[in-house]
Structures are given as structure tokens and as C-alpha cells.
Amino acid sequence: MIEAKEVYFSYSDGTVALKNIDMKIGPGDMIYITGPSGSGKTSLLKLFMGIEYPTKGILNVLGQPIVRGQASKIRQMRRMIGPVFQDFRLVMGRTAIENVMLGARFLNFAPKKLKENAANALVKVGLEKKMFSLVEHLSWGECQRVAIARAVIRQPKLILADEPTGNLDKDNALNIIELFASLKERDTTVIVTTHATHLIENIKEGKLIRIENGIICEERLG
């Protein structure tokens, strides 16, 4: 699913964001990535999505090598990923359900099924009352849950969620984690970055990876 061998990554301005990353993540795995602000969590997810390329080392995601010159293949690979961006990346001027549907419009679901699935996903994240609200009228936590619904509706092989519980209260956060955990049935791999210590302390299953200064400094099974 994901295989990283001695991956290094620095931004074009010279900032070294990741150093010597080794990882092997399989189908159905639940991975929590934690670490202080600026430690490189988002950078790692960017590499997994092919938004940035490793400066050194080998990275394979869903069978696709993350290298320059394969933009259209990487674009295709992204269709198997359900991303939750740290800044959500919702489309303004559209309702919650339109945003959720937009995540899957080009994935060849039957049109009727698409709307049904979008509504179901919004119910699962607890937004049944906000389905037809414009996203600019939603609170941060609500926007975050729309972004999560948009990722889930794609029925992805891999969920890459950047701080998906950052703006949520404890109950809502646990609800989202449960939602992600339930995807294990379909062998969906879930990678979540988080600061929330109460989530990490209580993890029953999955694996915790702690990054500091771009280096993996702790790996622990839940």
C-alpha cells in the first residue's frame, strides 16, 4: 500500500522537512502520526498524495512510484485516496452536500447512488441538519466534518486525514475516529495526523508514529 525507503524531503527554499523515513503500511492499517507543530506531518501526507516528490529515497503509494514526470498516473492514483486537508479545501458558494458529491462525481458512481451516498456520509458525521447549508455558513468543526464526509464517500483504498479532529469536541472527535475505524471492514487504510493526546492515549488498535524535526522518533502499536 505505502512503502517508503530512506525518504528525504526538503522544500524548494531549502527547508528540510523529512529525513530518512522508512515505512511499510498495509491494507486495513490504522496509523496515527503525531508530533509537534512543524515536525513534518503535513509534509509526509503531501508526499503520499504526490503533491511533492521525495528529494531522495524511494516512495511507493498504491503501487505508484512518487516521482517526477508521472503527473497523470499520480492524478489517477489520487482517485483511490480520500484526503482530508488541514485547511479542508471546500468549495465556497456550494452547499455541504454539493461539496461532498464533488469528491466523487468523476469516480463513475451511478448518479442516483452518488446523492444517496453523500447524504449518508453527512449523516454519519452528524451533519444531517446542515446538508443544504452553504459551507461558508458552517462553523470550522462543521466544515471539517464536511471534508471528512467528502473523503469517505469516495470509498477510497487509503484515507489521508490531516488533523481531522483538530476543531472537534471530544464526542465528535471520537465519532470520527470510530467512522474511520469502521472502514477497516473494507480494508481501507487510514492515516491520521493528530495533536490530540486524549485520542492517542486511548487507541485500542492501530499504530502510532511520532515525528520530531522530520525524523521518526517513536513507533508503537496500540
Next chain:
Amino acid sequence: MKFLLNNVGYFFKEAKTTIKVNMMSNILSILSTGLILFFAAIILSCWWISSEAVEALQNEAEINVYYAEDMDEISIENMINTIEELYGVGEARLVSEDEAYKRMEEILGKEAKVLKYLDENPFNSFIELSINLEEMESVIESLRNIDGIDQIRDNREVLEKLRSITSLLETFGYIFIAAVGASTLIIVSHIIRAGIFDNREQIKTLRLLGAPEMFISAPFLIEGLILTISGGLLAIFMSAFSVKYIYTAVTGPLPFIPLPPLEPLIRNLIIMIISLSIAFGILGSSLGLWSARDKQTH
């Protein structure tokens, strides 16, 4: 490609949203595209009309033979027979003074009253030959050798003039279509570029979600088509009215100009403008998409 069919409604909605955001420039571009296409339509219909006229007149190539005034009826009869024997002559017919007068009356139409001021019929009788245009030279040559012929008049000059006008209009038409194409493409691609710029965040998100480039482009292609086809419809309305007006204006005082029937002309005009609009719409938005393509976001 199924996703394209499944999302037709979404694409139109997106196109509508993009148009709404830049309502004013979209309306202006529809107006200017309409005007440009209107001018093209007018030039093209003038070309059609004149080429049809040349076509019609070509089959009506004629020579009028005026004979000496003191000739008697039998000599005239003989002359007609001799002329009809000539190679290339279809028919030779005597046009009497009265008939010549009546024809001029018809040609002048409303203005025919000027003829009333004349004391006597100013027209002479003559022999009218219908001939093949290609044989015009040789027929005239043979006519010169017949005794008793006073004057030979032919309509070659008129035909030549009409033909040169037609070819001028044709060249002009092509140049105009090229100019129309260029300016429409510039207008449309500029608007599309602006739309892409306004939607850059959304486009980036779609790329990150793995949307195919065709899915991202489709609304802009539709926007371009909406612009040019609306402009085209505007041009169709304006040119249909103008052509109708020209017809009524021309058929009154100049009834001898053979105009092609109005309905097929307008039908051709509609087909041509719509095809041009579609072609310019697709090309213009493709050009806009191409010029705004983003090498950074993949």
C-alpha cells in the same frame, strides 16, 4: 468517459456560476461576438446574392441586334433565319417597339411615369438572341458579316462587372471570416482565462482529488459555447432582419436583379452562423484553457 455524461447538469451549473461571477464581461463578450458575426453574415449574404445573380445572368447571356431602320419585314424575317442558323445561337426573336417600351416600363416600375413625358415611343425594335455565353465571341464575329445590321449590343460588360464584384466579395468574405475568427477567439479565450483564474482554488482542489482534466475543463468549454452561441443567435436575428430589409429595398427599384429565394438564404445563414459559433466556442475556450494551463499544480 461515462463521468462526463453523468455530470452534464453539473457542468452547466458550474458554467452558469462562472458566468454569473463575471456577468458584465460575459454580456459584453456576447454582444461583441454577436456584432462581429453579424457583419460576417451580411458580407456572406451579399456574396451569396451576387454569386447567385451571376449564375442566373450567365444563363441569360444575350445579344440584341439592331437593324437598319429602312428594312422591310421580309428582309427582317430572312435575317432572323440567317442568325438562327449561326453556330451557338439558341433562339432569335423579334422584339417590337411596343414590347421594348413595355419592358422598360417594367424595369422602371414606379418611375415609369417619366416615359409618359415623351411624345413618342423612343425605342426601336430589335432582334433578341439567346446564346451560350462561351460562344458570345464567335457569334458576334459572325453577326458582323451579315448585311443590314446596324448595331450589336451584348451584356458581357454587365456580367463581367458583376463577376468581379462577386469575387471581391468572396475574398472579402474570407478575410472577414478570418478576422471574425481571430477576434472571437481572443474575446472568448480571455473570458475563459479570467474564469479559470477566479476558480483557481476549486481547480486545484479538484486536481488534488484526482479529477481528470476533462472534468475540470468541461464547464469552461460549455461557458465558451454559451458565449459564442448566444452571440450567434443575436447575429442570426440581426442579419435575418437586415437581409429581409435589403430584399424589400432592392426588389422595389431594381426588379431585374435576380435575387435568390429568401428562405434558403436565411436557412444557410443560420446553419453557417451556428457552425461558426460552435467552432469558435470550442476553439476559444480550448485556447483559454491552454493559455491558463498550470504547470505547477499537477
